[in-house]
Amino acid sequence: xxxxxxxxxxxxxxxxxxxAVSRIARAQAYPSRPVxxxxxxxxxxxxxxxxxxxxxWLTDRLGQPVVIENRSGAAGNLGSEAALSSxxxxxxxxxxxxxxxxxxxxxxxxxxxxxxxxxVAGISRAPNVMVLHPSVPAETVPEFIAYAKxxxxxxNMASSGTGTSIHMSGELFKLPGSTCNTCxxxxxxxxxxxxxxxxxxxxSTTCNHPYRTxxxxxxxxxx
Amino acid sequence: MTTATRSEALPDLPTVGDFVxxxxxxxxxxxxxxxxxxxxxxxxxxxxxxxxxxxPRLKARLAEMGAWALPGSPADCGKxxxxxxxxxxxxxxxxxxxxx
Numbered sequence: 001x002x003x004x005x006x007x008x009x010x011x012x013x014x015x016x017x018x019x020a021v022s023r024i025a026r027a028q029a030y031p032s033r034p035v036x037x038x039x040x041x042x043x044x045x046x047x048x049x050x051x052x053x054x055x056x057w058l059t060d061r062l063g064q065p066v067v068i069e070n071r072s073g074a075a076g077n078l079g080s081e082a083a084l085s086s087x088x089x090x091x092x093x094x095x096x097x098x099x100x101x102x103x104x105x106x107x108x109x110x111x112x113x114x115x116x117x118x119x120v121a122g123i124s125r126a127p128n129v130m131v132l133h134p135s136v137p138a139e140t141v142p143e144f145i146a147y148a149k150x151x152x153x154x155x156n157m158a159s160s161g162t163g164t165s166i167h168m169s170g171e172l173f174k175l176p177g178s179t180c181n182t183c184x185x186x187x188x189x190x191x192x193x194x195x196x197x198x199x200x201x202x203x204s205t206t207c208n209h210p211y212r213t214x215x216x217x218x219x220x221x222x223x
Numbered sequence: 224m225t226t227a228t229r230s231e232a233l234p235d236l237p238t239v240g241d242f243v244x245x246x247x248x249x250x251x252x253x254x255x256x257x258x259x260x261x262x263x264x265x266x267x268x269x270x271x272x273x274x275x276x277x278x279p280r281l282k283a284r285l286a287e288m289g290a291w292a293l294p295g296s297p298a299d300c301g302k303x304x305x306x307x308x309x310x311x312x313x314x315x316x317x318x319x320x321x322x323x
Contacts, residue, residue, distance in 0.1 A: 101307035119300035122293030
């Protein structure tokens with residue numbers, strides 16, 4: 001009887017060890033075929049450039065091609081949906097960004113839930129930059145706030161689109177409770193500097209909105 | 224600068240937060256996967272990406288784009304996602320912002 005019991009316990013221990021062994025085996029085997037990294041914005045933009053940078057790195061490290069797939073549209077939500085509704089096997093990944101965090105609230109009906117993903121790793125962070133049209137008599141943020149309070153309703157801000165990080169940077173600036181809640185800045189997007197590749201060769205010479213934020217890389221190029 | 228800290232690319236430029244207490248807005252990106260992706264695969268990818276973010280050549284490329292590396296664990300990435308959803312959700316609801 002004792003022998004049987006010992007054999008039984010041995011079997012139980014063996015069974016318990018199987019999942020751990022298979023996990024190790026899987027991790028060692030992964031990836032055994034190319035990995036898709038979906039960049040949900042068009043080629044040439046910052047998301048695309050970042051995906052290619054990290055994709056090449058992972059290709060070299062993993063020993064399998066990490067293929068960048070640009071699936072743009074609907075503020076990045078088309079590609080995000082495609083990636084996040086793929087089988088959870090590590091062979092489809094998403095280059096996610098602040099755009100996903102904004103879309104999670106901005107859009108009522110998304111076919112994916114950014115609150116319920118498998119986070120893997122951060123890659124990079126970059127600032128937006130607040131710039132003023134030269135006609136605005138302000139050199140600093142406090143001077144601009146004073147000017148905006150003295151000219152309620154007259155300040156327009158250009159951004160690269162509703163729901164973009166640049167748009168949100170402006171909205172945050174005039175959030176109730178902030179020092180600028182009486183500035184009455186209208187955040188509009190009639191024309192804009194942008195990180196969008198389609199416009200990246202046309203600095204907004206026709207724009208004369210006095211307040212806008214832009215991606216650092218573009219701002220630096222203007223100097 | 225809309226970020227909490229100044230940028231190495233333009234070190235003389237102050238942050239908005241220097242004047243507007245608590246102001247912080249940044250563009251960030253990362254890698255995520257469909258939910259239920261096995262943790263061992265997530266951990267492997269996380270290790271490799273963090274190794275990349277510590278690599279001087281890759282850091283230099285990020286700097287050329289005006290960005291800096293955002294290393295950390297999968298849990299750190301998850302916290303960033305949760306915090307940013309909450310932050311921008313509040314801004315969107317408060318401003319009654321609607322998609323166009």
